Amino acid sequence: MSKLDVLVVGAGPTGMTAAIELARRNVSVRIVERRTTPSTSSKALVMHARTLELMDILGVADEMVHRGYTSPGIEFSANLEKPLRANAHKLDTQFSYILILPQAETEEILERYLNKLGIKIERGCTLTGFSETENAVRCTIERAEGGTFEINASYIVGADGVHSMVRKTLDLPFEGYRYGWTAFLGDVRLHGHHAEGGTEQHFSNRGLGFIVPFKDGSHRIVTIDHDYQGDLETRELKLEELQNSISSILEKPVELTDPKWLTRWGSSLRIVPQYRVGRAFIGGDAAHTHSPAGGQGMNTGIQDAFNLGWKLAFVIKGEAPEALLNTYNSERYPLGKRALRVSNLLIRSLRLRQNLLRKLRQALLSIVIPLPPVQRKITITLSGLGVRYKTGDGKLAGVRMPDMELMNAEHEKVRLYKLLSFPGYTLLLFIGPDQAQSAREQIEQILCNADDMLKSHVILNSGLPKLHNFKASTLVDYRGDFENKIGSKTGRIILVRPDAYVAFDLAALDPDAFKKQLRKWKTERSIPPETPILQEMPLQGSRSLTCS
Numbered sequence: 001m002s003k004l005d006v007l008v009v010g011a012g013p014t015g016m017t018a019a020i021e022l023a024r025r026n027v028s029v030r031i032v033e034r035r036t037t038p039s040t041s042s043k044a045l046v047m048h049a050r051t052l053e054l055m056d057i058l059g060v061a062d063e064m065v066h067r068g069y070t071s072p073g074i075e076f077s078a079n080l081e082k083p084l085r086a087n088a089h090k091l092d093t094q095f096s097y098i099l100i101l102p103q104a105e106t107e108e109i110l111e112r113y114l115n116k117l118g119i120k121i122e123r124g125c126t127l128t129g130f131s132e133t134e135n136a137v138r139c140t141i142e143r144a145e146g147g148t149f150e151i152n153a154s155y156i157v158g159a160d161g162v163h164s165m166v167r168k169t170l171d172l173p174f175e176g177y178r179y180g181w182t183a184f185l186g187d188v189r190l191h192g193h194h195a196e197g198g199t200e201q202h203f204s205n206r207g208l209g210f211i212v213p214f215k216d217g218s219h220r221i222v223t224i225d226h227d228y229q230g231d232l233e234t235r236e237l238k239l240e241e242l243q244n245s246i247s248s249i250l251e252k253p254v255e256l257t258d259p260k261w262l263t264r265w266g267s268s269l270r271i272v273p274q275y276r277v278g279r280a281f282i283g284g285d286a287a288h289t290h291s292p293a294g295g296q297g298m299n300t301g302i303q304d305a306f307n308l309g310w311k312l313a314f315v316i317k318g319e320a321p322e323a324l325l326n327t328y329n330s331e332r333y334p335l336g337k338r339a340l341r342v343s344n345l346l347i348r349s350l351r352l353r354q355n356l357l358r359k360l361r362q363a364l365l366s367i368v369i370p371l372p373p374v375q376r377k378i379t380i381t382l383s384g385l386g387v388r389y390k391t392g393d394g395k396l397a398g399v400r401m402p403d404m405e406l407m408n409a410e411h412e413k414v415r416l417y418k419l420l421s422f423p424g425y426t427l428l429l430f431i432g433p434d435q436a437q438s439a440r441e442q443i444e445q446i447l448c449n450a451d452d453m454l455k456s457h458v459i460l461n462s463g464l465p466k467l468h469n470f471k472a473s474t475l476v477d478y479r480g481d482f483e484n485k486i487g488s489k490t491g492r493i494i495l496v497r498p499d500a501y502v503a504f505d506l507a508a509l510d511p512d513a514f515k516k517q518l519r520k521w522k523t524e525r526s527i528p529p530e531t532p533i534l535q536e537m538p539l540q541g542s543r544s545l546t547c548s
Contacts, residue, residue, distance in 0.1 A: 004028040005316050007139055007153040009166055011035075011121045013044075013103065014284030014301035015159030016110040020058065021309020023117040025423050027316050030151065031114070032125035034160070036144050038111070041187075041261045042102035045212055045220060046199075046295030049088065050384030052095040053403070054306045057421050057500065060109050061095070067109070068101030069215055074294070074382060075201055076365050084362075084369050086378040091385060092402050092485060094417070100199075100212060103298060127165045130156060130280075137279045155279045155312060159305065162268070164286035170277045176270030176340075179291065181351070182231060183224045186242045187261040190219040192254035201350065202249050203358055208350050209249035218260065221246050222292075224351060237262040267291045269344055271336050275329040281308055288336040293346035294382050296339040303384060304332050310423070310498040319424075319453045321523055331389045342381065391497070392504030392517060396486060401500045404481035406459065409466040414475060420500050424453035425521065429472075430482050432490040433463035435509065436470075439491070445511035446493065447472050449518060461490050495521070 008019045011033035022029040047055075047064065055061040073087040089096050111121060124144030131138050139151045158166025167174065195211045202209040206227060212220040225245040243256040271288040275281060284301030308328045314320035352358050368374050380386035389398040404416040420426055427450065429443060436443070436458075443458070447470060450456045456472035458465075459482065465474040482488040493506040493514055504517045 003136075003152045004030055005153065006030075006155045006157060006312060007032070007137070007151050008157045008159060009127045010158065010160035010164075010284075010286070011107075011111070011123070012159060012161065012284065012301070013106055013110060013298050014286075014305045015157070016107065016114055016121075017054075017302050017305035018157050018159060018283070018309045019119055020110065020114055020117065021306060022313050023114065023119050024058075025310065025313035025317070027313045029119060030122060030153075031119060032122045032127060032141055034124075034126045036124040038104070038107060040104055041263075042104045042220075044103040044106075044292070044295070044298035045100055046299070047099040047101055047106070048295065048299045048383045049091055049093045049095040049097075050387065050400070051299045051302050052099060053093060053400075053417065053500065054302065056094065056403075056417050057498075058113065059421065060113055063109055064101055064106065065095075065099060067105055067215075068099045070097040071100055071199065072097060074098070074378065075199055076369055084365060086369060086375055086382070088379050088383060090375075091379055091383055093383075093385060094403050094415075098295070100214075102214065106298070127160065129165070129169055132278050132280065154316060155281065157305075157308065157312075158280065158282040158286045159284050159301070161285045162270075162289045164282060166280060167272060167282050167286050170280055170282075172272045172274070172277065172282070174270045174272060174289075176268060176289075178268045179266060179347075180229075181224050182229060182264055182266050183222055184228065184237055184242050184245055185261070185263050185265060186221050186237070186239070186256065186259055187214075187218055188221060188239070188242070188256040189217065189258040190221065190254060190256060192252070193250060195219060203350070203352075204249045204251055205353075205355060206245070206248040207353075209246050211246075218258070221256070223249055225249065226353065231264070235264065237264050267347075269340055271333075271340055275304075275333055275336075276325065281312075281325075281328060283308060283332070287332075288339060290340045290343040291347040293343045293350065294339075296343055296382070299384060300336065300339045303335075303387075306499050307332055313423075314453070317453075318523060320521060324521070327389075327391075335387060338381075387501075389501055391501065392520060394502070394505030394507070396488070396494060396502045396505040399486070399502050401494075401496050401502055402481075402485045404477065404485060405479055406475040406481075407465075407478045408473065408475050409464075416481075417500070419455075419457060420496060420498075422455045423498060424455060425498065425503065426496040427454055427456040427472075428459055428494040428496060429456065429509070430459045430461065430477070430488055430490055430492045430494065431509070432461050433467075435491055436460065436463075436468050439509045442509040442511055443470065446509065446514050449515065453522070497521075 005028045008015045008031040019029050019031045052061050073085045076084045126142045128140050128142045137153050137156045142148045158164050195213045200211040207225040210222040223245040239259050247253050269290050283304030311324050391398040406414045447456050458470050458472050458474040460476045468474050495503040497503045
């Protein structure tokens with residue numbers, strides 16, 4: 001029986017993200033997948049800004065953007081000449097749009113990254129059960145070609161979808177209900193209707209239709225047609241049925257050809273009561289499932305995995321207290337419930353059957369959607385940029401750290417999110433040039449907490465970084481982003497988590513207060529036990545302190 005730190009079950013975007021976050025921190029991990037080959041079909045197509053920011057930390061966002069295409073926002077009207085859109089262009093992010101990228105391509109990019117880390121997906125391997133001991137989880141895996149084997153892991157992560165064996169073994173209820181409708185889905189060639197970019201929504205007395213063009217000229221077509229309800233979901237969908245359905249909803253004849261994928265599907269609105277049981281964790285569709293309205297499913301799952309991965313790695317490596325693992329449930333469970341509420345509200349409003357109600361809905365939306373506060377609320381919520389956790393002390397604690405453009409001593413522009421690619425905590429000291437001298441002792445004491453899991457950066461609000469010889473990289477906030485984006489004044493300590501949320505912040509350069517806060521995020525043994533001693537004040541930044 002092999003022994004490792006973490007077994008990940010399921011190799012979709014959630015499972016692979018979790019495995020990547022563990023492997024890039026040198027935690028031993030295996031990932032098993034029931035399917036024998038990579039999926040060529042794509043349930044999810046939409047990647048929102050916050051997910052892209054996390055992919056940016058991993059260094060794969062640029063490839064994803066290159067392989068997909070961007071849409072300006074969420075459409076709320078079928079009138080293509082007068083679109084009614086919640087526009088994402090004003091979001092404070094490098095990714096102020098919606099990315100349309102088939103899930104199969106997302107998985108291909110993530111798997112290649114995983115392979116570079118030395119991890120291969122073990123396909124054709126199905127978890128049949130597991131049991132937990134005092135310090136391990138004993139898992140039984142069945143091979144597709146026959147036979148079984150066991151894995152003894154410290155923890156197990158269930159990212160194995162709506163029919164999760166991890167969830168079933170934990171006997172966690174999947175609370176909620178199944179929707180009463182059945183949808184058609186097809187990836188086909190569309191003739192007789194021009195669709196270009198983003199997600200088109202169409203309504204008629206027959207039902208609801210979505211059209212999403214792909215870069216290769218094909219289209220994803222989804223319909224929920226009142227005339228085709230009651231059929232078994234397992235019955236094979238015919239191209240003629242999908243063509244009749246979308247033609248009726250568009251209220252004009254179109255032709256569909258060259259089907260790549262045709263299927264019927266239904267949806268549920270369900271969530272587990274907790275994301276952790278002992279040494280087992282679940283995320284993604286294994287923990288929550290809902291309609292695809294709003295494109296929340298894959299994005300929420302990837303963000304689940306990013307939240308969990310670094311925490312598991314830190315605890316396994318002894319760099320963080322075990323209690324940190326409880327924050328996975330306390331932070332992600334409320335967001336899973338919110339994803340259910342948002343998607344349910346959207347799908348129910350879109351499926352209004354009576355023509356009068358649809359007209360009233362559109363009249364109301366045409367008044368409300370253009371309002372700036374409504375625009376911001378919708379885009380901030382769906383993009384994931386508005387998430388704030390309860391993490392610690394300080395006015396910035398728990399907020400997402402926005403990307404910023406800084407400049408180093410060589411006058412090179414440096415994006416903050418490139419600094420946040422460091423797999424540990426990132427410490428930012430935002431100071432003025434005067435404080436670099438007057439508070440140098442305190443600054444050096446704070447910087448001496450840096451180690452393999454905590455990297456420090458001194459950020460000046462003005463001046464020349466090369467004049468200051470700190471034991472940390474020194475940059476200048478030449479555009480004033482710290483003040484403009486997060487309202488920060490100089491003399492502030494900001495500890496940023498590996499998922500780019502603020503762990504805590506302090507409004508004064510207080511070494512003792514900093515160390516007290518740091519103990520909540522790092523184990524005592526990983527924090528320097530003694531305060532460094534300053535022998536004498538350096539002149540004009542001529543030398544930096546040697547830590548004791």
